[in-house]
Amino acid sequence: MGAHIGLIVNPAAGRDIRRLTGGASVVDNYAKRRVAECVLEGLEVVPDPPTALLMPDTAGIAASAAEEISGVETDLLDCSPDGTAADTRRAAARFSEEADAIVVLGGDGTSRDTALECGDVPLLPVSTGTNNVVPTAVDGTVAGAAAALVATGAVEAAAVTYRHDMVEARTKSDETVTGLASVELSNRSFVGTRAMLDPEDLTGGVVSRANPADIGLSSVAGATDSLAPDEPGVIGLRLVDPDTAPRTVRAIVAPGVVAEIGIEEGYRLTDGESMTVDVEEGVVGADGERELEVVGETVEFRAADRGPRLVSIEAVFDAAGTGVFENG
Structure with a gap:
């Protein structure tokens, strides 16, 4: 054969x-x-x-x-x-x-x-x-x-x-969104056009790779740290308004869109660690596309299994x- x-x-x-x-x-x-x-x-x-x-x-x-x-x-x-x-x-x-x-x-x-x-x-x-x-x-x-x-x-x-590692977000009601490069959380209340458009919507997430030459949340993470695609672990980010943030970066958040992003926290997650976020209302996305509407949820972000x-x-x-x- x-x-x-x-x-x-x-x-x-x-x-x-x-x-x-x-x-x-x-x-x-x-x-x-x-x-x-x-x-x-x-x-x-x-x-x-x-x-x-x-x-x-x-x-x-x-x-x-x-x-x-x-x-x-x-x-x-x-x-x-x-x-x-x-x-x-x-x-x-x-x-x-x-x-x-x-x-x-x-x-x-x-x-x-x-x-x-x-x-x-x-x-x-x-x-x-x-x-x-x-x-x-x-x-x-x-x-x-x-x-x-x-x-x-x-x-x-x-x-x-x-x-190449993957990342995921899991809600307390056991719904899962898996991403190849990133899983993002936005403060939008509905999926809408699916594509992540406004950088002001982003409130955080996790990435499996980080480089300023990437696009989206991976570019944001890459402005503060470096993570190769085959490197163990992921990077978690909590984002806030740049006017009140302790740290800001400029990143390529979408094709043709460069924006100033406020970072409240950014840290490595290894060995089964996760980042938990309480969400009153928002949307979880993967690789730049909104996927799952969440209301009154606790969302856990972490590395996927394989x-x-x-x-x-x-x-x-x-x-x-x-x-x-x-x-x-």
Whole structure:
């Protein structure tokens, strides 16, 4: 049995309201299809390319991309998409059993939905979304080539992947929101457009990575501390009005939006530690999108049990060397 890669394309990624209110770029379905085609073309970097298993989508992006490719065997999963995050999670669950590597085109939300179901299958998130802390801005052909090298065993997966931690918020009524890069709390009373838009809404949360070059709460945390994606522990933040805060930072809170943020507290959480917040009324979000309305709740923020194995594309090509690409 040959190698297989899974390909997930989210047609809704890169299409939210932040295109109107901020500086996020538009990634239309034509652009996504071209990236998907490039991923499939990249599989031909190895002599015996892996079969590509594609998640069907409501916009027909995957099917159209597959029709344009002749050098790689492709197969659409037998499932009917409904245009929600459930499509991604169902496909990721299938790929956890059938694929040797997964390429996902989307933003942090799509990568998170994939990570929740893909198990230990190596994951390559490619940026075609809005909040892009985790997905890499890389050419699709390069991503496809890296996936092929991992899936076929041309490079050892254990040597070119790393475990990316996840974070979660759990209410006293046992509702959970899980994030890949961050879980945020806002003082809004309803989910609304889902996208986190106004930095004044943010009241805190936890992050699994912190760098000022990130976007959102990870950028806020990165202005005060550094936390690598594969580094144990998380950072908890309690935010307040910058006019009354003991400490303020300037951070990139959304595409095209830089704001002054007031920090009341910021600290590392390790070894099962958590940060608890009493919420009269608010919304818990993940990776820049509001998810869960909470009223009269106690919310506990902490590290999640297990995150995905992300592929370091640079490490893949370093490990491959030049010999892998010679024809003889």
